[in-house]
Amino acid sequence: MARPDGGLIQETNEQYYAGAQGFVSATPALGAGQQTFTGTFNTDLSLGGVNSWNPTDTNYALNNFKLYTSADDVTYAEYILPYAINDNVITITGTLPAATYVIIQMKALDGGSFGNRTALGQTVEDNYGGYSYTSLVDVINNFIVGYVGDGKLIPHVKRSDIMFHAKRGLQEFSYDTLKSIKSQELTIPPSLAVIIPQDYVNYVRISSIDILGVKRIVYPANNLTISPFSTPIQDQQGQPTQDNFSENLEGTSQTEARWRQADDALITGEFRSGNFANFFDYYDGSWGLGGYYGRRYGMEPQIAQINGWFNMNEREGRIAFSSNLKDRLIVLEYISDGLAYEEDTKIPKLAEEALYAHIIYSILSTRINVQEYIVQRFKKERSAKLRNAKIRLSNIKLDEITQVMRGKSKWIKH
Amino acid sequence: MAINVDTVYKTVLLILNQQQRGYMTPDEFNRVATQVQLEIFESYFDDLNQQIRRPQNDTEYANRVKNLEENLQPFEKYINNTTSPGAITGTNPFFLNVRTYPADTPGPFSDLYKLGSIMYRNKTIGAFLQRNEITQLLLSPLTQPTTNFPIYLYEAGATATPLNPTISVFPTTINLPGDINVSYLAKPNDIQWNYDTGEFGQFLYNATSVNFQLSATEQTSVILKILLYAGVIVSDPTIIQVASTQIQQEEQNSKS
Numbered sequence: 001m002a003r004p005d006g007g008l009i010q011e012t013n014e015q016y017y018a019g020a021q022g023f024v025s026a027t028p029a030l031g032a033g034q035q036t037f038t039g040t041f042n043t044d045l046s047l048g049g050v051n052s053w054n055p056t057d058t059n060y061a062l063n064n065f066k067l068y069t070s071a072d073d074v075t076y077a078e079y080i081l082p083y084a085i086n087d088n089v090i091t092i093t094g095t096l097p098a099a100t101y102v103i104i105q106m107k108a109l110d111g112g113s114f115g116n117r118t119a120l121g122q123t124v125e126d127n128y129g130g131y132s133y134t135s136l137v138d139v140i141n142n143f144i145v146g147y148v149g150d151g152k153l154i155p156h157v158k159r160s161d162i163m164f165h166a167k168r169g170l171q172e173f174s175y176d177t178l179k180s181i182k183s184q185e186l187t188i189p190p191s192l193a194v195i196i197p198q199d200y201v202n203y204v205r206i207s208s209i210d211i212l213g214v215k216r217i218v219y220p221a222n223n224l225t226i227s228p229f230s231t232p233i234q235d236q237q238g239q240p241t242q243d244n245f246s247e248n249l250e251g252t253s254q255t256e257a258r259w260r261q262a263d264d265a266l267i268t269g270e271f272r273s274g275n276f277a278n279f280f281d282y283y284d285g286s287w288g289l290g291g292y293y294g295r296r297y298g299m300e301p302q303i304a305q306i307n308g309w310f311n312m313n314e315r316e317g318r319i320a321f322s323s324n325l326k327d328r329l330i331v332l333e334y335i336s337d338g339l340a341y342e343e344d345t346k347i348p349k350l351a352e353e354a355l356y357a358h359i360i361y362s363i364l365s366t367r368i369n370v371q372e373y374i375v376q377r378f379k380k381e382r383s384a385k386l387r388n389a390k391i392r393l394s395n396i397k398l399d400e401i402t403q404v405m406r407g408k409s410k411w412i413k414h
Numbered sequence: 415m416a417i418n419v420d421t422v423y424k425t426v427l428l429i430l431n432q433q434q435r436g437y438m439t440p441d442e443f444n445r446v447a448t449q450v451q452l453e454i455f456e457s458y459f460d461d462l463n464q465q466i467r468r469p470q471n472d473t474e475y476a477n478r479v480k481n482l483e484e485n486l487q488p489f490e491k492y493i494n495n496t497t498s499p500g501a502i503t504g505t506n507p508f509f510l511n512v513r514t515y516p517a518d519t520p521g522p523f524s525d526l527y528k529l530g531s532i533m534y535r536n537k538t539i540g541a542f543l544q545r546n547e548i549t550q551l552l553l554s555p556l557t558q559p560t561t562n563f564p565i566y567l568y569e570a571g572a573t574a575t576p577l578n579p580t581i582s583v584f585p586t587t588i589n590l591p592g593d594i595n596v597s598y599l600a601k602p603n604d605i606q607w608n609y610d611t612g613e614f615g616q617f618l619y620n621a622t623s624v625n626f627q628l629s630a631t632e633q634t635s636v637i638l639k640i641l642l643y644a645g646v647i648v649s650d651p652t653i654i655q656v657a658s659t660q661i662q663q664e665e666q667n668s669k670s
Contacts, residue, residue: 140563151466158541159539159541159565160551163556164556
């Protein structure tokens with residue numbers, strides 16, 4: 001396998017796959033505070049606190065790596081003596097014996113391969129697949145190198161302006177171009193409502209998971225019910241009443257209470273034997289056998305489904321579900337804006353060019369004395385590149401389309 | 415490649431003494447030479463600005479922007495506390511120690527002329543902003559400074575250290591002076607043609623003299639400009655006229 005040789009890949013195979021980097025301490029041994037090891041992982045080395053080298057430290061669990069040493073390169077033990085980190089450089093506070101084998105093990109789900117395999121965490125897994133993304137920092141630096149300077153359309157621009165437009169671009173792309181990768185697996189509690197995720201911007205899809213693990217799409221309750229934003233308590237004349245602070249008194253929502261107790265079969269038209277005379281029925285002027293079994297008149301296809309409904313309760317910041325979903329497992333897929341966490345601020349390489357086009361258009365269109373034809377040129381370029389990015393990220397593969405089309409001769413039975 | 419002060423002085427004297435027009439003492443020469451060096455140095459910035467806005471060629475030696483940048487090269491410096499111990503102190507705001515207080519003597523940064531860039535950990539360039547801009551930036555969640563995109567203010571020194579400029583870096587978690595690097599233009603040296611006195615009372619060049627730091631390509635400009643001032647000193651309009659015509663011609667050539 002190739003080693004990092006000046007290409008874009010910076011990690012060795014061992015660093016990427018095993019999350020480990022090895023060193024041997026200097027011979028003869030260096031003095032106190034002189035032995036250093038530089039981690040070159042994609043992920044910065046991080047200690048929970050300055051004393052978090054110590055397993056008894058409160059923030060020890062926040063470290064994203066463990067340091068192991070060995071005298072023979074066979075038996076490793078965690079190094080629990082003082083050391084410090086500055087800019088990925090580990091400085092051993094004391095002295096290390098000469099020719100000691102040292103391993104930096106990033107935390108992994110399997111605990112790594114050294115010592116007692118207790119480097120448990122997800123740092124290694126978070127880095128997997130990272131090559132398909134580029135960081136916002138790199139995008140901004142690349143933009144400055146490629147598009148800003150003497151003799152270019154943008155001779156000078158403040159980094160803060162680029163940062164603003166890049167982040168706004170990432171937000172906009174997150175809404176409709178980038179892949180939606182955020183989701184939460186939740187169980188619907190008896191209250192029939194779950195809290196909106198912290199980095200939620202909009203939902204993509206909510207599905208209930210059946211016993212086979214198959215997704216059943218839960219539909220929005222659009223015209224069926226609503227969670228009112230305000231529920232003022234009224235007096236006999238219908239006037240809202242106020243408390244000691246002159247603010248309206250709020251009660252519990254009766255709409256929600258009724259929705260929670262609703263038998264959804266009465267809405268969907270689902271057959272329940274107890275609801276119908278399924279043995280005797282009145283038919284053709286006389287009582288007889290047959291019943292209403294299998295008959296449903298005036299069915300509304302939009303609501304004729306048994307997967308359940310959800311609606312947004314903006315008053316409480318929750319997503320409310322219909323009663324048939326109680327205790328059911330659901331998966332909430334949603335989009336964020338790509339800026340909520342540092343690890344989110346990454347751009348798929350397939351959309352990198354579109355982001356450059358967005359930044360350059362945003363800068364030129366807000367700058368004075370730029371001819372309109374130039375602005376229009378970059379507007380078109382942005383639009384074309386964004387379309388390209390969307391197509392690329394749609395992940396359209398010929399083989400997959402072929403597989404779907406193989407069912408083209410089947411009847412659509414509805 | 416610097417310009418030798420002895421060569422310049424002797425050339426100036428040679429031209430001046432033609433037809434016994436006058437004489438320039440070493441002290442007069444030193445002052446005028448320092449003035450001329452500063453004048454030429456200061457003209458680079460506007461010249462560069464002017465040339466950058468013009469189309470350039472790709473030749474090896476006739477690209478004016480490249481030539482001007484080469485002229486600035488002897489004055490461009492990049493330092494930190496390792497290369498110049500004590501140059502930067504404080505824990506954000508940082509101080510560039512132009513003077514050492516309370517003694518008020520020249521400090522490690524005494525040659526600071528123009529601040530170029532502030533680097534954090536040798537890799538990221540901080541953006542230089544005004545106080546009102548930074549207030550606005552800090553209000554916007556999208557433009558918050560980070561260690562990847564730090565910003566800084568360049569302001570007057572504190573009351574106790576008035577001549578040491580203050581650098582306030584954001585985010586304020588950047589607080590180690592050792593993490594800060596500064597690129598700047600150094601002030602040109604004062605020119606000194608030092609001498610010993612010979613047995614006949616004549617002045618003999620001393621090797622402790624301070625040469626011009628300007629590029630060797632500037633030698634003719636330096637001599638002409640010194641001659642211009644020398645013409646004023648010795649009250650000879652012919653010298654002034656010849657020198658100024660020559661300088662004008664040169665400038666016309668180099669900027670048209």
